[in-house]
Amino acid sequence: MNIRLFTLPLLLVGLLPALGWAQSAAGDFQPASSNLPGAEYPKIAPNSRVSVRLKAPEATKVQVQGGDGLQKDPLDLVKDAEGNWTGTMPSAGPGFHYYWFIVDGVRVNDPGSDAYFGYGRPTSGIEIPTPNEDFHQLKTVPHGSVREHWYQSSITSKWRRAFVYTPPGYDENPKKQYPILYLLHGAGENERGWSLQGHMSAILDNLIAEKKATPMLVVMDNGYALVPNEAPANTPGDMVKRAATLEQVYLREIIPTMETAYRTLPGRENRAMAGLSMGGLQTMLIGMKHVDMFSHYGFFSGAIFGDMLADPKTAFNGVFADAKAFNNKVRVLWFSAGSEEKRFVEMAADARKKLGDLGIKSTYYESPGTYHEWHTWRRCLHEFAPLLFK
Amino acid sequence: MNIRLFTLPLLLVGLLPALGWAQSAAGDFQPASSNLPGAEYPKIAPNSRVSVRLKAPEATKVQVQGGDGLQKDPLDLVKDAEGNWTGTMPSAGPGFHYYWFIVDGVRVNDPGSDAYFGYGRPTSGIEIPTPNEDFHQLKTVPHGSVREHWYQSSITSKWRRAFVYTPPGYDENPKKQYPILYLLHGAGENERGWSLQGHMSAILDNLIAEKKATPMLVVMDNGYALVPNEAPANTPGDMVKRAATLEQVYLREIIPTMETAYRTLPGRENRAMAGLSMGGLQTMLIGMKHVDMFSHYGFFSGAIFGDMLADPKTAFNGVFADAKAFNNKVRVLWFSAGSEEKRFVEMAADARKKLGDLGIKSTYYESPGTYHEWHTWRRCLHEFAPLLFK
Structure with a gap:
């Protein structure tokens, strides 16, 4: 034996x-x-x-x-x-x-x-340590919760997982509906990043307790999606191409799943998308093709590669061609970077200049003294969230 | 620059x-x-x-x-x-x-x-792979969700985190109350183990869909708790002593917090505790001192050290002394182990013999062909959960 x-x-x-x-x-x-x-x-x-x-x-x-x-x-x-x-x-x-x-x-x-x-x-x-900053720390305020949400994806033939933040009061007010932010992570990371190293829920709990942010749902899904046998991205160019699969997953799976499972306010006015680094790139690639679906956008240290906006007037099916119509429709177009991540500062400035030359309005925030790391993105969320759904 | x-x-x-x-x-x-x-x-x-x-x-x-x-x-x-x-x-x-x-x-x-x-x-x-077994896999059945729940612990002077499973229908039936299982992890692990490697939510979702288990809440908290400056356990003997702090955290913090935040059915009849390995030891140490609070117990590969039951008649304030009263009160006293983890098979047999000699009723499940690892405990949960709250 x-x-x-x-x-x-x-x-x-x-x-x-x-x-x-x-x-x-x-x-x-x-x-x-x-x-x-x-x-x-x-x-x-x-x-x-x-x-x-x-x-x-x-x-x-x-x-x-x-x-x-x-x-x-x-x-x-x-x-x-x-x-x-x-x-x-x-x-x-x-x-x-x-x-x-x-x-x-x-x-x-x-x-x-x-x-x-x-x-x-x-x-x-x-x-x-970040002296004199505690906006991202747990405090004795009402807490929302972050829920693990599994769903079957027929596009990728896989089970996928999202983490979903429900704000304080969600359980206690079972008829109340909320606006929703889709929040994307960076390359090499996954759907856990925002709630774990990003301190997303503490940031929103604190903002909501101070009445600086509207109570909202936040969906943090995985930024990688491949159809069966599709090769993963090996270059930034590939990454742009692979976003087409992720776009379909958002349109046909993530958004319908989440907006059925959670009590959301209807319509584009109540839907925002933001992402960091690769997630900023995806927010541009997916979001600008669907301004009929989203009204607020955040590009946190966004990897906005130059050729994406090489001809801004025709980019994304010409969405920027009529600046007045765009400005009327898109309520927040928000760029940011850490002051020490020069390449991302430059990409944001370059994108904003190209769009600004067409008359497109946008805003910019620079996180002082921080690099291409999560404290930059925590500060971005802390600055960005109060602008939403107002 | x-x-x-x-x-x-x-x-x-x-x-x-x-x-x-x-x-x-x-x-x-x-x-x-x-x-x-x-x-x-x-x-x-x-x-x-x-x-x-x-x-x-x-x-x-x-x-x-x-x-x-x-x-x-x-x-x-x-x-x-x-x-x-x-x-x-x-x-x-x-x-x-x-x-x-x-x-x-x-x-x-x-x-x-x-x-x-x-x-x-x-x-x-x-x-x-576990051929011919899929009780622990995600299936297309209604899914509950696992929520990350932070709370401030004054006993340990720390923020602590639990993961809480709410069953399918929890959101849709905002007045419904549920029984609650406190489910403990093993030594060296943490509060994420049961929902991650343990596949806890898939197991319960599947059992509930098959109408084999009563829909219930499951709280998975951290099994380590030290008052400030208390040294961590270095020996199994220390571990027994440290359980006194965890006991206080359960009584004064975890249970009141969870049973306020989630809609629980009142009373000991609707409260169960189970744990694996060190969590089985803690279930014994905490649970047997509080049969006024819990009615169902599971010891999954429980580290039931011999001296804990050296004199079973006087152990835990004499709770086993009146077997008839105990058997009337405690509805499930459930031991288990994997067939290949002989030491735990022996500890379960030894504990059951000592209790059986006093007339205490218990049951035993042995997971065929498995060791001191998570598939043993997945099977334990799958066997144990259908016995609860019936």
Whole structure:
């Protein structure tokens, strides 16, 4: 008989040594707020430097690298007598940053941090403090809830998942109808990003409690959609082409599913779309073809590639050709970027200039001191949401 | 001016090579259903062998290891000319298994799989097919939803998060009240486990559609609770002590919060508690002290340590001393284990014998051919839920 004895103590307590519990913080570095319970590292200094540590006695080379704004080029770590590799990354912008170790050439998550879907896989993330800002923190105000919503997609032949925010009061007012925002994530991420690293529900709860935002539904679906045997996008050009599938999924599946399942106010006046980076590109590609369906648009660090608006007058079936009609119809056309992500600042400026030359009205917000990362997009949502459905 | 150019193509398409897209499957091995989109590896053969691959040209040693039922001891992988390390793990039991690579001594997740919270950190998981079973799969039946629910805990001085399943019809019947099941995860896991790797909502949706289970609310909260400065559990003995804090969190925070926020039927007859492994231990420690509050109990592979019932007659304030009164009051006392996790089979048998000797009635279910892993607990939920609130 094949008796496989299960090592109960391993399951029960095997996790603790990995978390480095009980070691004290050194100097002015403190464990990040995003650390897993009990994890001493990563640690952050008041000037936003980040100290990391990984135990790897047998490795010959360990580096650390991060997303935009945090350690763009890999930083070599130094090994101590106990086999811990340590190093300190220079001051990074505030906000949420993906990062990872590279152990003998292999990308490795930090056992001290949680993982967030980014770069096409679960990736470690760290929260760098944002002094004097708490608009994105949980507070003692009425909370909406974020619901996991599975639905069958016949276009992709898959089950797809959305997360749906219902505002405070949704359950208590069973006849009330709400406007709806479709909120899109970035490339390499997934439908969980906005509610997890984006703090979407805390931002809306706080705005609604302050009476700055209209209570609304927010649908956060997955930004990838392929018909069976369609190859995924390998280039930005492909990504534009693949948006045609996502467009069909929105028109024929996501919107009808959500607006049946949740109590929505009817009509384009009550429908908005916004997205970050690739999601901004998709908001342009899908939204501008359907101004009959949406009235408010947000492009958060939108990847608005130049050729998309190469001839703005004929782009998107000529929707911009009659500026007066467009301006009357589209109530919010909102661009934004973090001040430190120059390429996206430039793309927004370029798009706004091309549209402005035709007489199309738009607005722009720049998040001070932030990069191509989630704190930029949290601030974007915080600025954008109060403009909706007014 | 510090212009940091952001590498857009990296963000947009940098994820694709890592996923090994476009390479064809070899032999009878097929990509696992749990793989990330486009990932070729891990692959599974019809006899449940698992083939893995990791690109690590600079590493000197790469191994693979898994949770109970899958590659208990690390398996050395072999490097090919392209720097890919490959190997095949022997036949594993069906179901959901945690696993990881060890690259030069460092535990590394598989870039081809999603990560699930286990062993105190995000850990790769693979789904091994369970032929002729689909009770845990999404089907075209009415779906409930799983809601993320944050609340402030004054006992722990933290914000805590629960996931709450509301059954199909919850929104459409705004006056209907429901019974409630508190469902606990295992050690090293978190509140997301039951709805993610546990497929909790699909199991309940399917049972409710077949009219085998009463529509109910299910609360999945976090099984760890410490008062400020309380050290986490280092031993099973500590874990028993720490349950006293969790007990207070259940009594004073979780239950009042959930039964205010959701429409629950009143009274102990409409309240059940069940948990897996450490969650079974907690169900015993908390639940048996409060039979005035719960009427149905489930111990799924429960970590029912022997000394807890060393003197069953006096244990838990003597709740078992009057067997007739106990049997009249407690409607379901349900133990279970996977047939291949012998230690848990033995703990369940030992507990049932000690209670049975006092005249306490209980029932037992054994999941055929499964280990200490989530398919055992999915089957447990599938067997247990139909017994509740009848």
